[in-house]
Amino acid sequence: MKALIPAAGLGTRFLPATKSQPKEMLLVVDRPAIQYVVEEGLASAADEVVIINSREKKSIEDHFSPDPALVALLRERGKDAYADAVEKVGGYNVSYVYQEEALGLGHAVRCAAEKTGDEPFYVLLGDVLVPDNKMLPAMQAVSDAHGGASVIAVMPVPDDQVSRFGVIAGQAVAADVWKVDSLVEKPALEDAPSNLAVFGRYLLSPRVMELLADVEPGVGGEIQLTDALDAVLREEEMYALIVDPADGFDTGTVESWLETNNELYRRAHA
DSSP: OOOEEOOOOOGGTTTTTTTSSGGGGSSEEEEEEEHHHHHHHHOOOOOOOEEEEEOOOOOHHHSSOOOOOHHHHHHTTTOOHHHHHHHHHHHHEEEEESSSSSSOHHHHHHHHHHHHHHHHHOEEETTEOOOOOHHHHHHHHHHTTTTTTTEEEEEEOOOGGGGSSEEEEEEEETEEEEEEEEEEESOOOGSOOSSEEEHHHHHHHHHHHHHHTOOOOOOOOOOHHHHHHHTTTTSSEEEEEEEGGOOOOOSSSSSHHHHHHHHHHHHHHH
């Protein structure tokens, strides 16, 4: 089972900072944002993390590559804690596929089809951080309880944020679980079926990957993952795990990135 991390986007909201530095490599307290996401994937049931990268973002691959010369230099200077950190990150089980054009999240996920094969897979959005690594196991438990169904994480959002996300329609089957009937990508507030927005964590059946091959461009002219999820609902059940806003952090805007830095720094030094 693979954990996919789409990372080929342009990081437009962070320009000019992301002109030469990938958004995923921006520091969050003491490590690049994408390192949190890779570590979350490795802490799940996945046996490998697959980063869907752009060929221009070589620094992401450099970060997760072994650097024995740097490790040796740090140890020579008595900086063993730093050497251990560099060595650990360089040993993570990470591989790469490439999205040659930025054609949307669904297209990015489809680029990893040969990696996932006929197995379920996770998708972890790189601008969402879950530092305690507990969300994917909770989603796996919901899937196991419902015959291996796809599960998405959702979070209640205020009205002024609804149009930024995919939003679900459905009904509650437990205190924190909904059975999903449909999804709408970035709806206007008056068209939104609920205030439960997809929160960047997915556990998906192999059928989703198959359906992505036939998805037509949707909102913004892009191939949307939400459209494939809507299509799979005609064939399979899907559930949503409602997560606590305190369990995850959105770093997709400059404001939320700053707030995440401040909160995680506070927690680390409490």
